Amino acid sequence: MAKYGNNARAIERLVRDAEVHRDVYVDQEIFELEMEHLFPNSWIYVGHASQLSKPGDFITANIGRQPVMASRHTDGSIHVFYNRCPHKGVKIASEPCGNTGKFFRCPYHAWSFKTDGSLLAIPLKKGYEGTGFTDTQANEGLSKVKNVVIYRDFIFARLSDSGVSFEDYFGESLSTIDNMVDRSPEGKLAIEAAPIRYMHTCNWKMLVENQTDTCHPMVAHESSAGTAVKVWKREQGDSTETPMAVQLYGPFMSPYEFYEQSGIRIWPNGHGHTGVANSIHSNYSDIDGYLGQMVAAYGEKRAHEILGEVRHNTVYFPNIMVKGAVQIVRNFIPIAVDKTLVESWVYRLVGAPDKLYERALMYNRFINAPTSIVGHDDLEMYERAQEGLKSNGNQWVNLRRLYESNEEQDVTAVINGTSERQMRNQFHAWAKFMTMDMDKHVEAAE
Amino acid sequence: MINEKTIADFIYREAELLDTMQWQAWLDLFHPEGRYWMPLEWQQQDPVLQPSLMYEDLLLLKVRVERLAGERTFSQKPKSRCHHLLQAPQIVACDAAGGVFKARTSYIYTETRGDLLERYSGWASHDLVQVGDSLKIKLKRVDLVNFDAPFGNIQLFM
Numbered sequence: 001m002a003k004y005g006n007n008a009r010a011i012e013r014l015v016r017d018a019e020v021h022r023d024v025y026v027d028q029e030i031f032e033l034e035m036e037h038l039f040p041n042s043w044i045y046v047g048h049a050s051q052l053s054k055p056g057d058f059i060t061a062n063i064g065r066q067p068v069m070a071s072r073h074t075d076g077s078i079h080v081f082y083n084r085c086p087h088k089g090v091k092i093a094s095e096p097c098g099n100t101g102k103f104f105r106c107p108y109h110a111w112s113f114k115t116d117g118s119l120l121a122i123p124l125k126k127g128y129e130g131t132g133f134t135d136t137q138a139n140e141g142l143s144k145v146k147n148v149v150i151y152r153d154f155i156f157a158r159l160s161d162s163g164v165s166f167e168d169y170f171g172e173s174l175s176t177i178d179n180m181v182d183r184s185p186e187g188k189l190a191i192e193a194a195p196i197r198y199m200h201t202c203n204w205k206m207l208v209e210n211q212t213d214t215c216h217p218m219v220a221h222e223s224s225a226g227t228a229v230k231v232w233k234r235e236q237g238d239s240t241e242t243p244m245a246v247q248l249y250g251p252f253m254s255p256y257e258f259y260e261q262s263g264i265r266i267w268p269n270g271h272g273h274t275g276v277a278n279s280i281h282s283n284y285s286d287i288d289g290y291l292g293q294m295v296a297a298y299g300e301k302r303a304h305e306i307l308g309e310v311r312h313n314t315v316y317f318p319n320i321m322v323k324g325a326v327q328i329v330r331n332f333i334p335i336a337v338d339k340t341l342v343e344s345w346v347y348r349l350v351g352a353p354d355k356l357y358e359r360a361l362m363y364n365r366f367i368n369a370p371t372s373i374v375g376h377d378d379l380e381m382y383e384r385a386q387e388g389l390k391s392n393g394n395q396w397v398n399l400r401r402l403y404e405s406n407e408e409q410d411v412t413a414v415i416n417g418t419s420e421r422q423m424r425n426q427f428h429a430w431a432k433f434m435t436m437d438m439d440k441h442v443e444a445a446e
Numbered sequence: 447m448i449n450e451k452t453i454a455d456f457i458y459r460e461a462e463l464l465d466t467m468q469w470q471a472w473l474d475l476f477h478p479e480g481r482y483w484m485p486l487e488w489q490q491q492d493p494v495l496q497p498s499l500m501y502e503d504l505l506l507l508k509v510r511v512e513r514l515a516g517e518r519t520f521s522q523k524p525k526s527r528c529h530h531l532l533q534a535p536q537i538v539a540c541d542a543a544g545g546v547f548k549a550r551t552s553y554i555y556t557e558t559r560g561d562l563l564e565r566y567s568g569w570a571s572h573d574l575v576q577v578g579d580s581l582k583i584k585l586k587r588v589d590l591v592n593f594d595a596p597f598g599n600i601q602l603f604m
Contacts, residue, residue, distance in 0.1 A: 193497045196486065197596035223519035228509045235505060245506055341596050346497060354495055361497050370597035371484060371499045373513055379599055380521035 004029050008435035015431045017407070018400040018424060022389040025203040025397075031337035033434060038318060039064030040159035041433040043169045045320045045331060046070050048347070049153035050190040052078055056099045056115055062333065063159055068145060069093050070155055071100070073116040080145040080157050081117040085109075086138035096194070104142070117142035152181045153189060163436065164269070172412060173271035176314035180324035182306045184349035185297040189327070195343040198370045202382035204319060204334040205430075207342065210378060211313040211321045211330075212274050212422040214259035215401070217252045220381055224373035225252035244285070248363050251280035252374065259417040262312070268410035270317025270429025272422035276414055279312035281325035287355045297351075315422065317429050327360045330368060338386050344368035399423045448576055450537045453549050456581045457572060461530035461553075464603050469511040472603070476504055477575055477582035482603070484588045499593070499600075514601075521601060526559040528602045535572075547574040547581060555604045566604065567591045 004010050004027070011033070014021040023030050040063065047059045052072035060069045060083055067083040069092065083091050085106040092104050092113070103120050104113045112120040119141035122128065133139055147158040149166040154177055156166065163169075181189055200207065210216070217225070228249035232242070242250070263276030275281070294303035314322045319332045327349060333341040346360045367374045389397075402419035409428045415421050456475075463472040476482075484499035493501040502510070513519050531554045538548040548571070555566045573585040588604045 194486065194594060196497060196499070197594065199596040199598050201598065220520070223513050223516045223521070224509075226518075227513040227516060228506075231505065231509045231512055235508070243505070245503075358494050361495070365498055365500065369499050371600045373510060376521040376599050376601055384520075 002029065003027075004033055006438055008438040008440045011434050011438075012431050015427045016396075017405075018403040018420075019396040019398055020427050022395050022397060024427075024430070025205060025386065026337060026389050028337050031203075031334070034334065035064040037437060038430065038434045039334075040066075041163050041436045042318050043149070043156045043158045043164075043166055044318075045316070045329070046080060046148075046155040046157050048189065048191050048345075049078060049150060049155060050188075051097055054099060056101050057097070058093055058100055058104075058115075059097045060093050060095065063145075063157060064334070066159060067091060068157065071104075071115045071117075073114070074102070077116065078148075078150060078155065079116045080148045080155065081142040082145065084143070085111055086119075086141060086143065087111050092142065113141050117144055152177055160437065169269055170271065170316070171267060171269075173267040173269075173273075173314070173316065176273060176311055176322050176324050179306060179309045179311065180322060180327060180347070182298070183294075183324065183327070184351055185293040186351040187297075188350040189347040190350050191345060192348050193346070195331075195345040196364055196369045198342040198344070198368065198375060198379075199335075200340040200342055200379055200382060201338055202340060202379070202386040203337060204332045204340040205426075206382045206385055207330075207332045207340060208315060208317075208319060208321070208426065209423050210382075211315050212264060212272060213420075214262075214264075214274055214418050215256070216381070217259075218255065220377045221252045221374055224377050225249045229253055242285075244359060244362060245366070247284050248359075248366055249374075251283070254280060256418060261417065263414055263417045264419055264422050265412070265414045266422050266425045267412050269432075270426045271315060272425055273311045273314035274417060274422075275310060275312030276417070279310045279325065281310045281312060281323075284359070287353050287359075290353050290356065293352065315426065317426055318433070326363045327356070328364055328368070342368070399427070448540065448542050448547060448581065450540050452581065453537055453540060453547055453572075453574065454535045456574065457535045457549060457551055457570075458532065460572075460583075461532055465529055467527070469514065473504070473507060473511060475581075475583050476507070477577065477584050478504060480504055480583045480585065482507055482586050482588075484590070484593075484604070486593055488593070499590075500588075510603075521599065524560050526557055526601045528558070528604075529556040530604075531555075538571075542576075545576055547576070548572065549574075553604075557600060557602055559599075559601070562598075564598065564600075566600075568593075568604065570604065 014024050044063045046061045047070055051059050055072050055074045058069055058071040068080055069083040070078055070080045072078055083093055085092055087109055090106055090108045092106055110123050114120050145157045149156050181187055232246045262278050264274050265276050266272040310325045321330045327347040329345045331343045335341050344364050346364050348357045366372055399420045402416055460475055481503055483493050483501045486497045486499050490496055514522055533552040535549040535551040538550055539546045551570045553570060557564050568590040571587040574581040575584050
């Protein structure tokens with residue numbers, strides 16, 4: 001049945017200039033190939049250094065289907081390795097995070113490893129003398145992920161030995177992470193709590209696409225954000241101050257013109273963001289004392305520059321979205337072709353007033369929680385798409401909005417905010433990283 | 447006069463209003479300053495500076511209720527229904543003189559929509575106050591046993 005396996009041309013044919021074939025969302029084999037090629041060839045977010053504040057601290061994650069873990073070593077360095085004992089393959093750590101003390105110990109046979117992954121001890125060591133054990137991969141300890149870059153405390157890893165360097169992969173897109181970090185008067189972010197987790201019965205790419213889809217909020221979210229605005233208008237009475245909650249919901253109902261004008265910026269390799277000129281985060285009330293702190297830390301001009309950058313959603317291809325202005329990162333973790341775990345993390349701006357953290361937490365539960373009415377609107381659409389794409393009536397998904405026939409790939413550009421170009425940008429990158437390590441000479445086998 | 451039975455009856459009545467989708471009557475059970483809280487941490491103390499699944503005042507609860515009936519509320523086509531199976535409430539405080547009434551109720555909650563059925567287990571903690579002759583909800587706290595699990599949509603009220 002293999003239709004796409006190691007057949008780069010067949011995969012490339014799923015992505016046209018302004019259309020994609022439904023198999024990218026619903027085909028089981030394509031999903032397996034994403035796990036095997038797309039995720040290992042890309043730079044994937046593993047976690048944040050603030051989750052590893054002390055030696056022995058560790059976190060676990062998956063890159064595609066591969067279980068990995070990151071730990072803080074006694075010398076302060078951070079290491080990423082495969083979460084698998086080199087003996088019989090048992091997962092070393094089963095919790096999302098924790099502290100292992102001075103070493104990791106496999107629960108099955110007590111092989112132990114230093115916090116940099118190297119082999120510390122095996123019980124009954126004598127039994128390995130003269131067996132050639134020292135020449136095996138197991139003797140090296142936990143297998144390391146070699147390509148790891150920690151950028152301003154964000155830990156990224158690439159599993160594949162070859163591929164695009166971190167700098168070339170992200171390039172200027174890192175400016176969104178810069179802006180989020182710079183929003184702390186101390187230039188530092190911290191994760192202090194577990195993420196909100198939300199299971200989606202749909203393909204992971206539907207979520208990623210939706211981050212730069214500005215033509216759906218006023219339609220799909222009329223039921224949630226629209227109702228919030230309506231109820232507030234009716235109930236506000238003499239109140240002159242709009243509650244934080246209504247400030248967060250309200251802008252979702254902005255008209256098309258608002259999104260058109262606020263713009264989208266695209267970058268090479270599938271990254272891009274909404275909210276260039278302004279965004280739905282532009283008009284929140286000031287938080288007492290915060291601007292003063294920022295001016296003291298950065299000077300008048302720089303402080304205003306940092307706070308004036310209110311990007312809406314930045315997609316870091318393939319599967320995270322960073323929302324600098326409210327300090328949220330959403331990680332879209334593929335579980336199956338029609339199942340995606342969404343983890344939404346709130347970062348605290350170290351040194352900033354509590355009120356900013358309160359607002360970020362509120363935004364996260366209003367928009368990103370399984371109990372979020374805005375989330376209900378979105379998930380309903382993804383589930384309907386996952387079902388609807390089974391239809392044979394039309395096998396192509398249309399991404400032609402504001403398409404121009406001479407559209408260049410892998411460039412930086414600022415465009416109309418209602419364009420679907422960032423989605424086209426993502427699918428160009430999708431085909432590129434899917435087929436990067438495949439033999440391009442094999443012809444389609446149909 | 448509020449006594450232990452009045453408190454228990456109030457909690458059964460609240461569940462009945464939810465199960466029969468009498469949303470407005472349910473909202474009327476809340477004190478104007480009332481809150482509905484679903485923590486995201488074990489024995490969580492702070493609803494504001496720790497993450498929660500829900501922490502809503504009456505305005506936000508009204509938004510939810512109004513949304514359920516909205517013409518363009520696509521996630522309610524078809525509509526959800528729910529069922530509460532409550533254990534006898536454990537009365538934590540019944541101090542009529544001090545005006546403090548608290549109860550903790552263990553429950554199994556079922557929410558269903560279309561062909562799907564999801565089941566949740568937890569404890570509801572009620573902080574009630576007396577207004578006139580009746581009780582009002584100051585805080586309803588809902589602690590799920592698996593608060594940290596990745597759920598699908600939870601659209602109604604536990």
